[in-house]
Every structure is written in C-alpha cells, then in structure tokens.
Amino acid sequence: MDELYLFLFRFDVMAGAIIVFIVPYIFSEIGESLKKIHKETKRPYIEKKSMKSLTGDLSKDISHISECVGRSSDLSVRKFVIGSSGMKAALIHIDGLTDKQMIHDHLLTPLMTLYAGKNFSSNEVESFLLSKHIPMTDVKENKTIDDILHGILTGSAALIIDRLHDAIIIDVKGWKSRDIMGAPTETLVRGPRIGFVENLRDNTALLRRLSPSPNLRMVDYQIGKQTKLCSLVYIKGIAEEDLVEEVSERIKQIDIDNALDTGYIEQLIEDNYLSLFPQIQNTERPDRVMGALLEGRVAILLDGSPFALIVPVTLPMFIQTPEDYYERWLPMSFFRMLRFTASFISVFLPSLYIAFVSFNQGMIPTKLALSMASSRINSPFPSLVEAILMEVSVEILREAGLRLPRPVGSTVGLVGGLVIGEAAVKANLVSPIMVIVVALTAISSFVIPQYNIGIGLRILRFGGMFCAATLGLYGILLFLLIICIHLSKLESFGTPYFTANIFDFKDVKDTIFRLPLFSMIIRPKELSSDINKYRRKKKRL
Template sequence: MFGFFRRRYYTERKQTTVEKTENFTPNLVLDLDTNIKNITKMLDAPNDLVIRRLSVGGYQMALLFFDGLIDKDLVNNFIIKNIQSQKDHINEEEVDKKSLLEKLQNETLSISEVVTVTTLDDLTLAILSGDTALMIDGLEELLIIGSKGWASRGVEEPITEAVVRGPRDGFTENIRTNTVHIRRRVRDPNLRFELFKVGRRSKKDLIVSYIDGIAHPQIVEEIKRRVKTIDMDDVPESGYVEQWLEDDFMSPFPQLLNTERPDKVSAGLMEGKVAIFLDGTPFVLLAPLTFGENLQSPEDYYERWYIGSLIRILRYFCAFVALFLPSLYVALVSFHPGMIPSKLAFSISSTREGVPFPSLIEALFMELTMEILREAGVRLPKPIGQTVGIVGGLVIGEAAVSAGIVSPIMVIVVAVTAIATFVIPSYSFAISIRMLRFVFLIVAGIFGFYGIILVYIMVNIHLANLKSVGVPYTVPFAPSFYKDWKDLVIRAPLTFFSKRPTYMETVDKKRMKREE
C-alpha cells in the first residue's frame, strides 16, 4: 500500500506544467469604460475596489486599487497630486496618448516602482497584490505603480527559537521585510533572490535565495525545479512548501529546516545552503538539512567553543533519553530484571507493589497523559497554558500514584523524558522523537531489548537511505567526512573553520584566509 502512495506521489510531483483555469479572461481594449466594466465583472464588483477617475489635458484616465492594501498617503501625495498638477502642462493637441503615458511614467510619478503591462491578468494580479493601476482611455497598455502598504506585524523576538545570547530580531509575515533582514547581514553582491509565483489562485510570492559562487549549482537548480512543480490553489504556509519539496514524504524526520531566525538563515547561506521565503509566514526554509543540524543552535557559536561543545553534547544525551528512556525502563522491568542492580531492583519492586497494570500499559498511560497536557498547553493562551501544563502534570501524577494506578518511578521516568524533549532545539525533530518513542515503547513491552535493537536498526537503515534535496541525511556521519566532525557533536574553536562543510561541495570552499 505504501508503495502505491509513494509511486503516485512522485508521479504527480514530476509534472512541471500547471493546468490553466477555465475562467475566461477578457483582454484590454481601447475603451476605458469597457476595461473598468470587465475588471469589476471579473472581481464580482468588490466593495473595497476603489476606482478614481481623473481628467488631465482632455484625456480621461482612472486609478484602480484596493482599499486596505495600499499606502493611502503615497497614493494621495505622490500619485493623484502629481497627476493633477499636470493639468495646465498637458495639451491634448500637442501630446498624444502614448507620449502622455511615457511622460507620466518618467517625469510625473515620483514612485520608484512603475512598470508597463498590457494584459488584464497582470492588472488584476497587481491590484490584488497592493499595487495601483493607472489606465488611460484609448490605450491598450497601462501603468502599475508600486503602492503596497497594508498593516503588518512589527519585528519581534522569535517565540519558537529563544536564545540567551544572540540577535533578538525575527522574521515576520512580510516577505520583503524578511529579505531585508538577510540583506542587512549578507552584503555580498552575489546574494541572489529569485522570485516565483505559487498557488493557482492565490499567486503568492516565493523567493529562492542563495549566494552565487558558494552554493552548489545542482542543489540550486534542483530546488528551483521542485518549486516550479508546486501545483495547488493556495500555499498558505511554508509547511506546504516543505511537504512538497521533501524527498520522502513517508519519513517521520524533517528534511528541510524551518526557522524564524535571520542569523540562522544567513549562516546557512554562507555554508552553501538555499533559503526559501514565502509571503505570509515568518518561517523560512533552509535546504539541505542533515541529522546533526537538528541538534544545533546559533547560540553554540556565540559562546566560547567549550561551552558550545558541552551544551551540544548535552543535547545529544537528551535526545537519547527522550527516545529510549521509557522503553529501556519497560524492557528492564518486564524482561531483563537481572540487569538491574539489586538494591535498585528491590526499590522498584516495592514502589510497583499494588499497581494493577503491567509496565507497558503504565508507561503508555503516562506518556499519553503527558502528550495531552503538552498539546493543551500549546493551544491555550500562553499564561494559562503554562499553568495548565505544570499544575496538570503535578496533580495528575500525584493523584495517579496515590490511587495506585502507576508507580512513583514511572512518574519520574516520564517527567525526565518530557524535560529532555524540551532541550531539542528543532520543534519538528522533537516531534519525530516523540512519535518514535511510542514505537520503541511498544516493541520494548513485547520483545524487550531485542525489539528495541531491531527497531533501532530499522531507523538507522531508514536514515542511511534518507536524503534532503539529494544530500545524504546522515552526513558527515555516513558518508563520513572527518573534517566536518569538528562541527558535529562538538563545536571546535572558530579558527578551525577555515573551510566550508565538505559535504556541501561548495564552489568557494574557503571562508577564512587562515589555514588549519
């Protein structure tokens, strides 16, 4: 069954052509009133569409824009006011319509973004994007004037990726604000931002960013090819793009890194990665992604190397605890009690006296309860959510122990496991660990250590075959690139990073003059 879905998924994604909608779109004509009538009919006469008619030198013209999407001060002071100031300087007998259009574009409008279009599709897309259209009666071409100015959220500290030391600014829902964050940090003339339109109907802006001369050309071209295959009505969030571009949709592991931190994206671009920006979301994607990068944080590089190394080693240990601790406990108690030291075995046995359920059911009950509390804390308002998570965990744990449903040692195991999960920097990777924890827990309750080892081998086989935009997911572990191990489990001193990661096969391999 999985093979059927996999074949269907890859067959559909290889299609590079997008079917056109069946809606009939009329072309621009010479008559101004007819053009306005066609536009209002196409948009079903929306009440927020503003049509401002003007008369200059005997010529009839009209401005079209959507209220709320434009900067009103810009439209009033730099478009309408400037056009009306030309009434006494333009004569219908001396200036023809084509020359009038060029005069308005080159001399009258004091706006940086002014382009000429000739189709109704371009006109509707422009005004729906927040621009202003200027049409002149008797011309089949018009001006699109950049006037975007809708309300947006200001730059704030990222909520999902808080650090003790580092920049406090984060991405917003405005794609231009996000690209400015990168421009401020990467002042390289080779920095590229290539614009794409995604969504049949929404036609949202998507930008693929990379540094020409560093990023591997094949990785860049492969990402752009996959972006061009996106074929859906709307792409509301970068998670849609992530799911469309990933190599294996059946894998529980994230294959593209999502982040709200501009410093993380700029650092990735310097290493040869490719960033994907989508309008309307503060989460930017970075590709390719490797296993070790899920356990890295920008703070590792802002602190001294031995502090960053110790914190990173702690994350690997916590990832192991979050994945294996409940299953190891169940396997030891149920199948291998001889491996437990005698005093500890007696202590566990005494605490489990009177518990009516086997250790597997006990662990599943507590883990499910903890997941419910975690999800409830996320969905509730922030001040209430934290209270519910803490109080709920304490009350339910104490009540379950008092009622004799679970043992105190099980509450400790589940609590330590939950805390270890919070140490993992990547939210998507932490979810993958939480999912696999239940798999290990179930096989440990059925087969003991043998089940844990079997599933562990299967997970490693899957990771060894997994790729992110064609790059092996487990590099530099396997395939082994020993020179890149200095930034894997430990973080070596900065002077050791004279070259970019070997596995990225960057065009420019050096990032500092100092040799190792």
C-alpha cells in the first residue's frame, strides 16, 4: 500500500512538472512559430494609387468615372453650363451620401444663375470659383481619377469643367445617421448618457466636447483596399511618442479588403492572437475613451463603427467601469472587489465542486458532505459529466438569448433555464446542488462588465473542470498557475498585461480597489515618463 501511495505521489509530481514547465513551453514555442509565419506572410504597407488624370474632355471624363463605379444607378451626373460663358461642366455625386439641398442652394444655383453675367476664360475659371463663388468650407482640387473617385464615394461632389484637367471636390456629405444616445452595451446608473455612433466625425466631435484642448490630436488613415477612414486619437504631451508610433505602424500594415467594424482592426494589430484574453479594449462610451487618453493611452476610431479601441490595456481595466469614478471611493472599491470575486467564481466554482466531490471530500464539513452525498445518490453521471451538461446548456441558452429579438431572447433565457434545470433534477440526470453551482456561476459571469473578457473566462471554465476531474484541487492549482504564467508573459503594445507594477502602491491603488480621486496624482507608471507622469501637482488640502 505504501508503494502505491509512493507511486501516486511520484505520478502527481511528474504530471505537475509536465503541466507547469513543459506544456507552457510547448504552447509558447508554437505561438512564437505561428507569430513568425504570420509576420513573414504579412505584406508590407504600400500605397497604391493610379496616376491617371482627367483628359480635359468632359464627355470622356464623365464616361470614365461612370465606368469605374460600374455605371451604378445611384451615381448622379448633373450637366450644366456655367453662367453665360458657355463653359460646360458636370457635378457628380452619389445619391444618398450627399445633401441635395446643399448642392442645389450652394453649388448649382450660384454657378448657373447668380453669376450669369460673368465671362471668364478656362485659365482663370478654377481659381475664380475656388476663391469667390463656391461658398463651402471643405473644397480642394484633385487631378487623379482615384482621388476623385474616393471623394465621390465618401460623400463629396466632384465639379468637372470642360477643358480643365483638375476636378474640384466639394464636401457635401448628408447621409442619414443614428442619433446620439446612450451606450446600450455599457449602461450606467450615473454618468453621461451619450455613446458613439457610426459617423466618425460625430464621434471625434464628442471627444472634442469632452476635452477642448489643442493637444488632443487626431490622425486619419485609409485602411483596406476598398478604403475606410480610421482615426488615431491621442493627447500630445501625455501619450508617449513611441506608443503612438507603434500603433500608427501597425495600422499602416493592415492589408484587408474592408474593415466593417473595429473588431477587424483589433484582430489585425493585437500582440498575441492565440490568447483567450483580449489585449485591446473596445467601448461605446466617449467618457471611457477620454479617461484612457488622459492616462496616456491611445484610441482608434473607425468610420461606420460605434466601438472605439483603447490601447494599451491591462487585465484590471476589463473589470472596471466608468461609474467607479463617478461615485464615492468606498462603495465603488467594494463593488470593484466584488467584480473581481465574481470573475474568479465564474471560472473556478464548477471546478471546485468537482474537486470536492470527486477527490477532496475530507475538506468538506461533515454535514455538508452528507447533504451533497444524499443529493447525488440517484445521479447516474460523475460530477464532471453533470457540470459539462449543465454548463453547455447554459451557454446554449445564453447564445440563443443574444441572437433572438430582445423581448423573445430574455423570455427564452429565463424560461429555458428554469425548465431545463427543474426537468434535469426531476429526471435524476443532475443533482440539485449542481444546478445551484451552475446558476451561481452564470450569475457571477453576468457581473463582468466587458463582454470580450467574459468570453475568455467562460472558455477557461471548461479547462478548469477537466483539470479538477483529473487531479482535484492539485489540478486546479496547476491550472491557475498556468493562467498566471500566461498572463505574466502577455503584453499589450509593450505594456505588461498582468504584473505591471503590482507591488507599487501608487499604481495598485486604482486596480482591485480605488482610493479617493485626490490621491491619484501620478499616471500609470508604464504609460508615463518623468515629463508627463503627474496629473496634478498638489494633494487635497
């Protein structure tokens, strides 16, 4: 018997050594190899533009532009004559992207009638119109067909004049957009009731309203072969230049047909695409973005998406909410620690149940152990199978509730959970205490404020259950150790994801708990230098 115990002990030690040292090394090597392959196959950023210019023949230029967009039915071409000069011209725009009333009142009417008595030659017409007779703010000249097409397809109108090789691009955007309202995915009891929308300039204006500082910088990039406008936002003097340059370079290297949402950008610029933990934060709230910018972080906005990206990030940022700073520090510190506790419960509660039932019964109080044993008398499955059946059922119900219409989805989730849980207990498929464990796990996962970090934790839950079913509490500790090793190695744009200044009180005071605002004088150390590290100079009197 002693030899058997000795053998089992040696087996546990060997298994632990393999899990702790060899498995992380293997996965690390695989990850590095895939990163290398991904980096080698990534095509460099090359700006490709056709240099073909207008011919000066109005009919040929109109025909060529129409062919470039496939003679689409929404392409509007309005031919007219400028004043009494007899000079032919055409105004080209996309119906639905432009403001027709603006075109009629400020372009066609002045050019056709108001200055009918003015005669001018082809050499002076362009400068004459730009300087005096086009009452618009955003007007520029373009020669290449690609630039003209880009202007037309992004909501501008192109004024082409016969015998001229330049087109005048006039900004007359006027498409329908969603009204600015609250962020539906990040609801708060107290805080601003505004959220980003799909219009990029509306979103940048929201940030300007929160901070009218001239140091708030916005740099635009064209990403995708089909050209989508992306804006890099930071505060000069607070954000480190190296960080801004790194984010800028990663955006320039994006090679994709079109980015429909910032989720495309997130996946293409993140550090470790094999990790279950997101290294970029997404948000619909301008106040969250501005708070991150004031810490020295960088934001990425995309035209057509209401979600902004924040980089770099750390793990505690996904458990925090903007409301933590709008209420007093004591209750918010309590609720923040409650969220961290709920995150731990959502990952490890089913694993702990399996370990205690299958391996470590001696650690349970006697009365509780007898109660759990009596409830499992008629259960035909081991605890691992019970947990997997219930957890998979909950995940299916959760996914169904998200994809169905909102009134139906909430009903399906509530009724489905009650019916399945009660029916499973009555059929003796699972024990009642298993239903309680799964319910507590699901409720704890709802406390996590960020959806993307919640997905990763839900997947880790299944890994923890298998480790608990194999080695009990020992397996759970090894699994937790592997997670900690992975988080310690993980980075977000060069910033440690998990262990950044964890023993520095000046940074820890705004992680798991939050101290009063007047004590937060210094910005996060990993994002600041000696020049920009102070938020303010004086403490509270």
